[in-house]
Amino acid sequence: MIDTHAHLLYFDDVDEIINSMESQGLENIVTIGTTVEDSADSIALAEKHKNIYATVGIYPEYSNLTTEEDLKKLKELAKHEKVVAIGEIGLDYHNEVFDAEAQKKLFIQQLEIADELGLPFCIHCRKAVSDLYEVLSTHKHLIKYGGLMHCYSEGAEWVKKFIDLGMYISFSGNITYKKSDRSFLKDIPLDRIVVETDAPYLSPEPRRGKENRPEYVKLTAERIADELEMSYDEFDKIVTKNAKRFYFKIKNA
């Protein structure tokens, strides 16, 4: 099992998490960047630990603070051997005040970096699905190294559209919540599903509301396996294979 999306820098006891990975059945954790600074820190963590990989990216909400210099730095960071994707990038219209144009510009600039370096990318999308889809569908040529919808929560209505663009669909703890629609899970091609925690956020049931940790990715996977009428082991094999195909720079000895 691989936790394809966690924020390890937000934990005080990172060492404990990493030391217990093996006993928790976790092969890898991908820790996600949201600024130039924490992207650099994520790489530093990945350098220290064989099983940890990093992504580098600038979160949409920082679009107005981002300079050309930041993008240059990000591109340099992205060339590191343990950087497996650009992310999380995308659009977030959740705040009352947001600059959609600045967010789209930064999003496309980072899609271009991913393409130029031959890396896949991880998408963050909140309350912005139609604009996000529009950007991706008008920049299909930038998806050739793979894209992933992190913490997918756009429901049945959009899933086929993103799949048709070639995107992977990643689920975190919120898919386990009572009111979540799980009816469309069976419509997703099995080679496009991955799982993640987004730890320390979005703890799956029955830990909802408490701090999330990478090992709880299993709770989310169990719930989805259930829905697909599959054993956990069978589903684990599928999502692990998918995660390694997507993050093709992950190399386990």
Ligand SMILES: [Zn+2]
């Ligand atoms: Zn995240």
